[in-house]
Every structure is written in structure tokens, then in C-alpha cells.
Amino acid sequence: MSAYRPNEHVAIRAADVGVKYNLRLGKKRTTFRETFVRRLRRGDRTDFWALRNVSFQVRQGESLGVIGPNGAGKSTLLQVLAGIILPSEGEVDVDGHVSSLLTLGVGFDQELSGIDNIRLAGAFMGLDHRLVEERLPWIVEYAELGQFIDVPIKTYSSGMRARLGFAIATSVEPDILLLDEVLATGDAAFREKSKLRVAELVTAAKAIVLVTHDMNWVTEYCNRAMLIEQGGIVLEGEPQEVVDLHQERSAKRREEQKAAGVFGAKAIAAATASPPASRR
Amino acid sequence: MTARSEVPSSFRSSSVRPGSLALIRLGISETLSRRRLIAYLIRADLKKAGTDTLLGNLWWILDPLFQMLIYYVLVGVILGRGGSTPDYPLFIFCAILPWKWFTETVQGGVGAVVGGERLIKQIYFPKLVLPLASASSAVISFGFGLIPLFAMMWFAYPDRISAWLLLIPVVGVVQAVFSLSVGIAVSALNVFYRDVGNIAGHILRFWFYLSPTLYSVDDVHKIAKGNALIIRWYELNPFTHILGSYRSLIYYGTAPDWIGLGAVFVAAIVLLALAILLFKRAEPSFAKVL
Numbered sequence: 001m002s003a004y005r006p007n008e009h010v011a012i013r014a015a016d017v018g019v020k021y022n023l024r025l026g027k028k029r030t031t032f033r034e035t036f037v038r039r040l041r042r043g044d045r046t047d048f049w050a051l052r053n054v055s056f057q058v059r060q061g062e063s064l065g066v067i068g069p070n071g072a073g074k075s076t077l078l079q080v081l082a083g084i085i086l087p088s089e090g091e092v093d094v095d096g097h098v099s100s101l102l103t104l105g106v107g108f109d110q111e112l113s114g115i116d117n118i119r120l121a122g123a124f125m126g127l128d129h130r131l132v133e134e135r136l137p138w139i140v141e142y143a144e145l146g147q148f149i150d151v152p153i154k155t156y157s158s159g160m161r162a163r164l165g166f167a168i169a170t171s172v173e174p175d176i177l178l179l180d181e182v183l184a185t186g187d188a189a190f191r192e193k194s195k196l197r198v199a200e201l202v203t204a205a206k207a208i209v210l211v212t213h214d215m216n217w218v219t220e221y222c223n224r225a226m227l228i229e230q231g232g233i234v235l236e237g238e239p240q241e242v243v244d245l246h247q248e249r250s251a252k253r254r255e256e257q258k259a260a261g262v263f264g265a266k267a268i269a270a271a272t273a274s275p276p277a278s279r280r
Numbered sequence: 281m282t283a284r285s286e287v288p289s290s291f292r293s294s295s296v297r298p299g300s301l302a303l304i305r306l307g308i309s310e311t312l313s314r315r316r317l318i319a320y321l322i323r324a325d326l327k328k329a330g331t332d333t334l335l336g337n338l339w340w341i342l343d344p345l346f347q348m349l350i351y352y353v354l355v356g357v358i359l360g361r362g363g364s365t366p367d368y369p370l371f372i373f374c375a376i377l378p379w380k381w382f383t384e385t386v387q388g389g390v391g392a393v394v395g396g397e398r399l400i401k402q403i404y405f406p407k408l409v410l411p412l413a414s415a416s417s418a419v420i421s422f423g424f425g426l427i428p429l430f431a432m433m434w435f436a437y438p439d440r441i442s443a444w445l446l447l448i449p450v451v452g453v454v455q456a457v458f459s460l461s462v463g464i465a466v467s468a469l470n471v472f473y474r475d476v477g478n479i480a481g482h483i484l485r486f487w488f489y490l491s492p493t494l495y496s497v498d499d500v501h502k503i504a505k506g507n508a509l510i511i512r513w514y515e516l517n518p519f520t521h522i523l524g525s526y527r528s529l530i531y532y533g534t535a536p537d538w539i540g541l542g543a544v545f546v547a548a549i550v551l552l553a554l555a556i557l558l559f560k561r562a563e564p565s566f567a568k569v570l
Contacts, residue, residue: 021568083293083404086564091294100403111328123317124405
């Protein structure tokens, strides 16, 4: 556990949070027929806990890096913190304005121009329109859009879209910033630039939670880290320590998979059995 | 700089859900607080409606005209039923126009939440703004549709123009509340069952022919021959009163069916509250299901 400064302001408090997915409804394009067929064979268990018994706190000024294998529940956690998904059990207290940039391209409407999209995104984020107008020049410049700002977004390259999304999300200094894998997008130059901006926000004493596979980023810029596996916290504490454990466990998993054969019966059984979330 | 914002600066989300009345109140208040977002969404809708077509927003005026023309040719000329009704084009136009508004609201509702999938998964906002914005776009398109209606009256049927025309917005309000409740309900249901879109299309078509669009309520009475059951059922259709009232104001130049209209209004308010409740109950699942 990192050195807590107990009198500091708590920005995020998660207590025993659990998120349950109903796999029956989660399927794309559910129709009456499918529901009917499933009702007939009611034996299927359709509940899936993407997160269970997750408790932690983020204080102002802290930058929490969330790491873990794919499908561990990292993105679900961010969605809960952003208020997008309500917890099925437990509760989350968030104190401060949240800006979430979970996948790039918030509010992006393909037919609208960049500038219209900025305004629309601002309205979706609930920002005061005067504030959006104030920040417009900064966003345009930061995203390096140039004359493209007046053409529909559908003509943009993925890099331009990523830059615009990042610029919008970080244009105002939110109290709490949630980032999901955003630092992996864009070219190397923009990656550097975005790192600087996030570091800027960190020093502005705002709370940040970011999900990433970039371990260097975690050890360099996060002052705390959390490893999540199968919907539960495995370890929370000093970034280096957590990253080491994650790499150790990933290596072990790879070994096991190799031993079982990736498509072997054992691997499939292990993947579907989903043992209870391991905890510290 | 701190973020000046329309959303609360802190929130608590837990597994405890508020009760029905609280949910309805919450739905209304959070929607009212995001008026600017709704305005932007409508503007975006309108901007897009005009792109990629040669004639752009002129289609708002041409669409209802062509629709009226088709029914005029079919019913008035081919089936020869228009002869008994003087000024048949105006007779059907004043019902087709509001009906078009209703279909657009329902069809917009079908796509409203589903089409916002990416947004819903990325950012928190009151999802009610989505069906509300699409319903509002349909209101605007109805407003444009009134242009050819008035032009037609001005040039072809000047003696049918009366002061009753000024009451069109009153009937419009009743219809708006009713359409909105259907649009909201449909937008939430379609998230879970995509069949809703298909079913809605068929119901709308059937409903159109069951409503007094191409014929008058009197025709129904004639066919029913005093059969109270048929007439009772026919009276239960809100569009009997809504379209009948439009027709009174525009075509006959008489007072609308105040009692029927009032009853529809009260029912529509109740339906709207229920639709908001349904929507708010379903809302937490949107991000998971989509």
C-alpha cells in the first residue's frame, strides 16, 4: 500500500463494487425469437460478474494506473467510475467533474465538421457553451487539425480523430480524468505530447485513473497502480511492485497455456470455468 | 480553470434504484437541464438532413406533397372515391401531414438510442435527450410541411381559410405529447428487442388506414350502421380525435372536437409519464446491452 495522506481529499471511493452482466441481453441483436428459445432451455446460467468486491480510493493528485490481462474488467471499472454503468452491488462515490475518454471519439458524428463535433462533444460532456467557445482555438491547435476543422469528420484519418478526441477530453481541466488506452493511439510525436498533457493534469492536482498496457507509463507517471484479474483486485500499491507482479503472472499464464496447448481442452476449460476472483 | 458545467459536480451511484415517481421526476429534471445538448442534437439532425441530396431541405416541403399526390391519385382518381368529397386533395393533406409527423417520431425513436451506442458507452449523459431530440426534429419537419399546406390553401382553396387555422398549434401540442410518449417507449424497447423496428413499421401502416386520413369519421359511422362497438373502438384511437380536429380547423373551418382532444391530452400525459418511467428503468442497462 502506498503512503496514504489521510487528510487529503478523496476524489473516488469505490466500496464493494460489483457489476453483473446478463449475457442473455448482452448479445448483439437480440430478437424475440432468441429470448423465446432461451426461455425454453432455462438451464443456461446467464449472469456474469465483470467486477466483484472491488474497493479502493483515489485521492486528489493521485494518478492510478489500472493494469491486467484482457477481459479482466478494467474498462468496466472505468465505465462505472464515469457513471456510464451503475454498479449491481456496492457503491461508488465520485466527488468532482469527471471527463471520460474511454474509447476515442466521444460525440463524433461522421457527417458533422470538426468544429461542430467539438461543440456537440462539449454539450454531451455538459460543459458550459461559453467555456467550449473559449477552449475551441486551443483544441483546434492542439489536435493539429489545420484546415480540416471545417470538413466532416468522415474524411479524417484515425490519427486525426484520436488527436481530436484527446484534445476535447483534456481541453478543460476536469477534477477527475478517466483514460482508457488512449496513450497507445496516434503517432509517436503525438504520444509524447499527450503524455506531457496528462502529466500536466496530474500536477494540476487532479485525480486520474487510466487503463493501459504500457507498463513504462505506469511506472513513470502513475503514483499508484492496481492489478485486476477476473473482475477482482489482485494487488494495489507501488507501481513498480504491481507491474512486476503483473509481468510475473502473465509470464506464468503464457507458460501454462503453452503447456496445455493454446487450443487444448485444458485451456478452454480453464477459460470457461472462471474461478472466483483472487484477492490479496 | 475549473469546469463550468451543467452536470452535477459529484455523484454517487449505487445498486439502490429510486422509486417510480422519483425516477419520472429525475427524468424530467435531467432532461430540462440539458436543453443545450438537445438543441445541438436537433441542429446536427437538420444539418445532416440536407447533406448529400441535391435539393437539400427542400425535400421537407416536397415529401409531404408527393405523399399527398400518391394518395390523391390512388384513392381520388383510380378508386374514384374523391368525387363525393369536395377539395379532396386538401381533405387528405391536412391529415397526412400530421400523420407523417407521427411516423417520423416513432421511426426516429426506433433509431434514437440504438444509434447513440458509441456515445452511451463512452460518456455519461441523460439518455432521454436522444428520443427527445429526434422527436423535436420531427416537429420541425412538420412545421415545414405546413408551408405547402398553406400555399395550397392560398392558391387553390382560398375560401377555406379561416381564423380556426390559428389553433393548429393547440392540436399540435396534444399530438406532440402523444407522439413523444410513443417515441420514448419505442426507443427504449428497441435496445432490447430489435424486432420493435420491424413491428413498428407494420403497426404504423395499419394504424394509418384505421385512422381517418383518407376518409372521414362520418364514413365510419355510415359503415358501422349504428354498431356501437365499432364506433366505441374507433373513438379509442387517439388519431380519430387528433386528425379529426386538424381537419375541422383546416378543411371545415369549424371548432375542433374539444372533448375528444381533451381526453387524448390527458391520456397522452399519463402515457408520457409511463414512457419516461419505462425509459428510466431500462436506462441503466443500455450501456451493457448495446
